[in-house]
Amino acid sequence: xxxxxxxxxxxxxxxxxxxxxxxxxxxxxxxxxxxxxxxxxxxxxxxxxxxxxxxxxxxxxxxxxxxxxxxxxxxxxxxxxxxxxxxxxxxxxxxxxxxxxxxxxxxxxxx
Amino acid sequence: xxxxxxxxxxxxxxxxxxxxxxxxxxxxxxxxxxxxxxxxxxxxxxxxxxxxxxxxxxxxxxxxxxxxxxxxxxxxxxxxxxxxxxxxxxxxxxxxxxxxxxxxxxxxxxxxxxx
Numbered sequence: 001x002x003x004x005x006x007x008x009x010x011x012x013x014x015x016x017x018x019x020x021x022x023x024x025x026x027x028x029x030x031x032x033x034x035x036x037x038x039x040x041x042x043x044x045x046x047x048x049x050x051x052x053x054x055x056x057x058x059x060x061x062x063x064x065x066x067x068x069x070x071x072x073x074x075x076x077x078x079x080x081x082x083x084x085x086x087x088x089x090x091x092x093x094x095x096x097x098x099x100x101x102x103x104x105x106x107x108x109x110x111x
Numbered sequence: 112x113x114x115x116x117x118x119x120x121x122x123x124x125x126x127x128x129x130x131x132x133x134x135x136x137x138x139x140x141x142x143x144x145x146x147x148x149x150x151x152x153x154x155x156x157x158x159x160x161x162x163x164x165x166x167x168x169x170x171x172x173x174x175x176x177x178x179x180x181x182x183x184x185x186x187x188x189x190x191x192x193x194x195x196x197x198x199x200x201x202x203x204x205x206x207x208x209x210x211x212x213x214x215x216x217x218x219x220x221x222x223x224x225x226x
Contacts, residue, residue, distance in 0.1 A: 008151070032213055043115075043201050043217030044154065088153055092213065099211045101153030 003027055006089055006102030015111050019076040023089035023102045026070065030091040030100075033065050035074045038086045038104065047074070047087075079109045115218035117202050123224045126192060132221045134185040134202030142212055143185040145177060146201040148220070154201055160185060161207050192225045199223075 006023045013019055021035075031052055036044035050056045053067045062075040072091075076083055089102040115136045124130050134143065142161045146154035159167035160179040174196075176188040185202055199220040205212025 034213065041199075041220075041222070043117075043203070043220050045217065046214060049213055090153075092211065094209070099156070103153055104151070 003100040004089065004091055004102045007105055008103050010106040010108060012108045012110060013079055015079060015081060015109055017079050017109070019079050019083070019107060019109075021074040021076075021087050021089075021105050021107070023072050023091075024070055025072075025091055025100075027091075027093065027100075028067070028070065029093040031094065032092040033063070033072050034090040034092075034099075035061075035063055036088040036090060038088060040085075044088055081109045081111050084108045115202055115204055115216050117200075117218035117221050119221055120219070121222050121224075123226065124189065124192065125226050126194075128192075129188070129190045131189065132187040132200055132202075132223075134187075134218055135183055136202075136204040136216070136218075137183055138204060138216065139182075140204035140206060140216070141182055142205045142207045143179060144203040144205075144211070144215065145175075145185070145187050146203065146217075148199045148201055156211065158187075159210065167210060189223075192223075194225050197224045 004025045034049040035047045037047050038044040048058050050063050050065050053065045056063045060077045064073045086104040086106050088104045090099045118133045145157040148154045157171045158177045163179045174191045178186040201220045202218040203215040205215040
């Protein structure tokens, strides 16, 4: 079983839709949960990270962590064509410890 | 300046060539990383430098040779590569960590093709 599972998509939504991106994991030691956005032919860009359980909001983006279910989500409100990218989740047990990336979900927002 | 720059953007090389990839950051980060990313796959960690010293080598073949000349620069020297080494090579930097810092800043990558 992989440490981190992420549905690769592709996911296609109309502009203005709410997008939900998800990852599941098996290692209960994970404490840090990151979301990266990667545009085609570019490097990943850290969107946000959370520590332990709970929600974190930044503009149109909300990250949620449910450690009891080993499930994390990234919600994008009022999605825009510029949000079209691959979204990677990543996790780590301790700060400075090994990262485990998901395989990424490809998102297209149609104008 | 929150940018990590990488040169060249694209590189095509033969299996007998020697080439180098370059990465630069001016954020004062003392940890720098090389990753390899194949199409539709997540980045795979290759090397970590912490305070200009190699701290992690993820069993990378010796045809890849990293170098950290100073705290702002990271090079990856390539020699006798194989076609399966074709990939996007990403550089990243962060504050120092035991292994991988949480807030890593990635460069745009060098797309390498080995013929």
